[in-house]
Amino acid sequence: MQEILSKKDIGERIKDLRAKNGLSQSLIAEVLQLSRSNYSQIELGNQYPSFHTLHKLARYYGKTYHWLIHGIEEENEDRFGMANQLILDLENTLKQFSATVDKLAEELDLLKVKSAK
CATH class of the missing domain: 1.10.260.40 (lambda repressor-like DNA-binding domains)
Incomplete structure (x- = not known):
């Protein structure tokens, strides 16, 4: 039922x-x-x-x-909760990494402009 x-x-x-x-x-x-x-x-x-x-x-x-x-x-609840938390942590880490790469690219562009002068 x-x-x-x-x-x-x-x-x-x-x-x-x-x-x-x-x-x-x-x-x-x-x-x-x-x-x-x-x-x-x-x-x-x-x-x-x-x-x-x-x-x-x-x-x-x-x-x-x-x-x-x-x-x-459920019996596997802890595994799901841990997996969800790992996914959220990974998403945050990737966002931070992406922001760092963007900042590095901006700094490299500035160095190119300075060295071209």
Whole structure:
């Protein structure tokens, strides 16, 4: 028999995650690219989050879809959480590396201009 998903339970889990991290509804709505009102309706349990919203929330908080929807940690939950955190860390490192390469390219261009004079 298929389990009935409770909008209210999902909303409470999402709200608890936000509150435990000391974040505002406005900030999370911005991260999710939703209006604050729309995000508030999800937390209140008046509407289901879309797949896209669940995906972003899971990545943002390092949780799984399964936990967001059912509130039960799977046996492999820790692996998923660690993998998500590693991916986020890698993304940040790559952004920093890209910024460093861009800065280096600018400095090399300046050196070329100075040496041409």
